[in-house]
Amino acid sequence: EELDRKSDDLLAHNRNNSNQLAEARAEIQTSKARVTELEISEGNLKHKVESLSAEFEAVQRRQEAAADDANMQLTELRKELETSTRLGELRKEAAEQAKGRVTELEGVLRELKEGAERVVAAKDEELKKAEEVRAALEAECERQRESVQRMMTAAQTGQQMAVPQALDFGQGIATPPVGTATPGFGAPRSGGVSLTPPTPSTLPSGL
Secondary structure (H helix, E strand, C coil): CCCHHHHHHHHHHHHHHHHHHHHHHHHHHHHHHHHHHHHHHHHHHHHHHHHHHHHHHHHHHHHHHHHHHHHHHHHHHHHHHHHHHCHHHHHHHHHHHHHHHHCCCCCCCHHHHHHHHHHHHHHHHHHHHHHHHHHHHHHHHHHHHHHHHHHHHHHHHHHCEEECCCCCCCCCCCCCCCCCCCCCCCCCCCCCCEEEEEEEEEEHCCC
């Protein structure tokens, strides 16, 4: 009866260790899947950042072209105004009309400049937020990689832990030394090395 009880205890202990190892492996697979998802999200975010950058550059080029065109028109109209002023009172009406056009174009130029500044500010904010999200994703990816590495290391360490020494089954039965196989009780075959996984207390914190 004592032998049966101790055999059952040892088998139960081995089953418990096997269950813990299976759970650790499942956690590793889950973490690997999470890392893959984060890497995909990071790639999508990088693509979005590149798209926003290209869009920002296109808008900036359009605004610069519009501002240059308005400046050219303003320069031409100012020249017309100066010529009209030199012609005297006979051209006064035409000069006033040109002056009105200059004022109008100055307003257009000012609106274009303000619009460009608003677009630039908005795109800068979007880029800043996108960079912050990308940095957060990179940090999360790194944390998950480290977590996976720790769990893999813990699992490998658990496979190398020694199985408890063979139980003393009664007076007169010698306990075999470490490294000696005890048939039927899952003793290590050589060197006292066991595939018993680590208990929860031996795993690194945070797993």
